[in-house]
Amino acid sequence: MNNQIVRTAAATLLAAGLLFNAAPGQEMEKPVRMKDLPAAVQATVREQSKGAAIRGLSMEVENGQTFYEASLKVKGRIRDVLIDSDGKIVEIEEQVALNSLPPAVKNEIVKQAGKGRILIVESITKDNAVVAYEAHVRTAGKISEIKVDPEGKLLPPD
Numbered sequence: 220m221n222n223q224i225v226r227t228a229a230a231t232l233l234a235a236g237l238l239f240n241a242a243p244g245q246e247m248e249k250p251v252r253m254k255d256l257p258a259a260v261q262a263t264v265r266e267q268s269k270g271a272a273i274r275g276l277s278m279e280v281e282n283g284q285t286f287y288e289a290s291l292k293v294k295g296r297i298r299d300v301l302i303d304s305d306g307k308i309v310e311i312e313e314q315v316a317l318n319s320l321p322p323a324v325k326n327e328i329v330k331q332a333g334k335g336r337i338l339i340v341e342s343i344t345k346d347n348a349v350v351a352y353e354a355h356v357r358t359a360g361k362i363s364e365i366k367v368d369p370e371g372k373l374l375p376p377d
Contacts, residue, residue, distance in 0.1 A: 248279045248288060249278050256287055260304065263300075263306040264276065264300075264302070267308070272293075273290070273291055274292050276289055284303070284304075285304050288300065288301050296313065297313070309345070311343070312341045312342070313344070315341060317337060317340050320340065322371075324352050324367050328354045331354075331365045332354065332358075335358030335363070336356065336358075338354075338355045338357055339354070339355050349369050350369070
């Protein structure tokens with residue numbers, strides 16, 4: 220499991236109110252305060268959080284590069300915005316309703332989930348385009364992730 224999956228799963232599972240334990244040696248996010256963020260990151264967080272509640276801010280160093288994440292609640296849904304040190308948005312993960320997905324995406328997620336319970340579904344946006352959807356599924360007490368592209372094709376884990 221790479222750091223991107225751990226970061227995504229941790230943020231999502233915490234948002235879902237579930238307990239998540241990372242494997243030993245895996246990097247996790249460190250909570251930070253707005254005043255501790257670089258000015259460019261603060262500006263991006265302020266812009267992205269208009270009309271939203273800030274649930275938390277965190278920092279993570281991955282492959283030598285520092286990223287910041289703003290976890291927001293917008294109209295009852297969770298949105299996590301990953302930002303680089305220059306204030307550029309790298310990725311947005313936003314909670315979406317299963318029934319709002321394109322039919323091919325929904326069908327593949329439901330098929331892959333099988334008898335598992337779909338806990339949460341998120342759209343993943345990079346460069347202003349949805350590049351994938353992730354579903355977190357609980358089966359027999361274990362949580363797994365299903366990732367599909369916008370056409371409904373199953374994608375390998377990150």
